[in-house]
Amino acid sequence: MKEYNQLIFETSREGRRAYSLPECDVEVAPVDELLPLEFLSKEEPYLPEVSEVDIVRHFTLLSSKNYGLDTGFYPLGSCTMKYNPKINEDMASLSGFTTLHPYQPKETTQGALEVMYNLDKMLSEISGMAKMSLQPAAGAHGELAGLMIIKAYHESKGDTKRTKIIVPDSAHGTNPATAAVAGFEVVEVKSDEAGGVDIEGLKAVLNDEIAGLMLTNPSTLGLFEKNIKLISDLIHEAGGLLYYDGANMNAIMGICRPADMGFDVIHFNLHKTFSTPHGGGGPGSGPIGVREDLVQFLPVPVVDKENDKYYLNYDLPNSIGKIKGFYGHFGVLVRAYSYILSMGSEGLREVSETAVLNANYLMNKLKSHYKVAVDKTCMHEFILSGLKEKTLEVTTLDIAKRLLDYGYHPPTIYFPLIVDGAIMIEPTETESLETLNGFIDIMIKIAEEAKKEPKLLKEAPYNTPLRRMDEVKAAREMILKWSE
């Protein structure tokens, strides 16, 4: 195929059009008589003028420059890039769902409310929590709602001294950022050698100013936090609450539950664990769940049922309020609900078991050529710390870029920050043994190349639509839109 490198604006020609609208069928004065002239723009907004076939080719060609999950293996650690079942797209595009206006009377939206109600029940069961809010738009948004609830909880007890949130140094960037946005001071606690929370370090920062601790379990190193009971007891004894970042939920479904580990508030990432597509960056969906006594603080509205009729309940006097327009990413909720129904209880457990087996298999096979950050049984993901035989020249970035040449999406790199040259690999359960073996072969081949021909890696990739990009130039020149 020939190379395509045009912006739509560069293909525009005056007079071309792709739209059709009916003639105006009402008799009324022209717009410049209906509205005062000083409100009207003198010129049309600059948008391209192109034909329908031009648009179709433009976007089709652009899509071919993208690597999606449907293109191939996507072992992007902490992002749970599992297959997005096609049937979910069909279900979410049923017109009985897509054409609902958010302010319609509830008599006309019972089916939609039932989806939300049922999904709430399912996610509550999977997490062990009492009730969910489906409102948060994404993981970070769920974190924000969760911390607002923690704040409201302490305030309701007249405890206004609690202004600090503990975040482990291995946490996702969103954790400390959310804590800051929610008006908390961030206290970082170190990780121990196995990537768990350093208990002595934790004890040292616990006092009556601590509102809570944000944690993922399995941790960002892909290991189950064995001390979770102790951590939970310590936090609760100090009067704080325990927040669960659901990023790594894919490892433990049907095996253990955040509520049973002692967590008080949780968010799920439906776009990770529950197979809704990432959309090239979004929309996500980050429902939050809470234990019984915190339900009163959930953002409004929540979905409830009375006399077999579903309704949006705004009557939560202690609610943290509204955090988003309307009720959440309903279209994403339909997909997640469809997924859970497709999987069932046994299926979800098989998801976690297989995801963990796949990760351990990959880790064991890669050990010969790469350094494993913590060499012990992992959960759904694991971290490599670069090549086993370190060379001065070849970096983790080079390895990632070389993977592109072989048709793989690279793993997450340089995260978590506590591992030098981290390569974070999460295969998920939807990849076959053959796919994993293919990836292993290529990773080993790249390790060999690093020894023999490091230059090959330094300049990779070669076979992609574009080669290594100059990011410094982008930041310096700041060309953030097209102009003639």
Place this chain on the structure above:
Amino acid sequence: MHRFIPNIEADKEIMKEAVGVKSVDDLFDDIPQEMRLNRALNIGSSLSELELQQHMKELSLKNKGTNELTCFLGAGAYDHYIPSIVKHLAMRSEFYTAYTPYQPEISQGTLQVIFEYQTMICNLTGMDVTNASMYDGPTACSEAAVMASDATRRRSVVVSKTVAPEVRKVLKSYLKLRNIEVIEVDAFDGTTDIEKLKNVVNKDTAGVIIQSPNFFGIIEDVTEVERITHQHKGNLIMYVDPISLGILKKPSELGADIVVGEGQSLGNQLNYGGPYLGFLAASSKLVRKMPGRIVGQSEDVDGKRGFVLTLQAREQHIRRYKATSNICSNQGLNALMASIYLITMGKKGLKEVATLATKKAHYTFNELTKKGKYKAVFNKPFFKEFIVTSDIEADKVNKELLRNNILGGYKIEKDYKELKNGLLICVTEKRSKEEIDRLVGIMEVL
């Protein structure tokens, strides 16, 4: 063995042997026994595809949407026409199954789409810079207020009560967290009360938020608002309907510093409230205060033009607790749909949509107020929405309309008690004369 899990038992045996475990259970040894569930999750058994389809179809048929009901409801989510190609192109799975474009070499599709989206949002609003989209209009507005506060180091934001209630509610939740004060200014005769605004804007005001067309559908005259805001060196934040920009003056011409809004109208389905997309555009001096992802143009080592995520030093994955916002996700797929929509309509099409909506809304208004049963509440220029009131309760009118398969207006009394029996009626380009006449006919005989 589930259909979405390819590895069969024989594969798993090979893998277990390689790992050195007898059973998969051994891999979970770190999980303390007392913490285990030790029972099946109570969520039912797996459904086959056929069973799932049937179940979901039943649920969807319990709803009545805008295919069954003629929609005169707006108030922040709009039933505009969506060209067929939007769905076809947005459903290309190379777009929707991709993650955030952190690897630019294999993400040029997503990156170029966002660059084009940014260009069009800047062109529509007249602003210098924008980001790769936000969760929705209300959260975009809240982030804009935070930006204004950060940029001015002031702790107070003024918002007109003619801004959509949903937007103001989210704004209050967000700003409370940052200890930024929210001062609401009353409306007078359907627009922001300028005298009252004057009294509250001062040297502590980080920004003034004005919606135009406002929640009542009325186009606000922002000349005075702009003067008062800038006199005190605050930022003018405008919340706009992107469709209206097909005919109305650009916010940049009106002196806006930050422009935000709900982008659902641009090719996105109503979807019972989401996912939509918010947009946030600003003057270039505020670029480093912006939240979310931004795409910039660059080139590769061979000198070929390409696009990358840029100015990432603002973001949470680099700055952690010092980031401008905690936002990570954008609404990539929704921004793609908005882009395809804007390109398909082009400059003539967007103007035509805005013109048709204006004309049809005015025709509806004229017809409804002709006989005197329904009265105009305000006598001010409006775009595609307006309020009428009568002696009949809004719920009663809507009930009768629904009985006739019409989705009536928004009951404005819910949020503005003084507007008793008021209905906020929305008319987009999709409504035909016949549908409008039917609405008027039913309302007249009540």
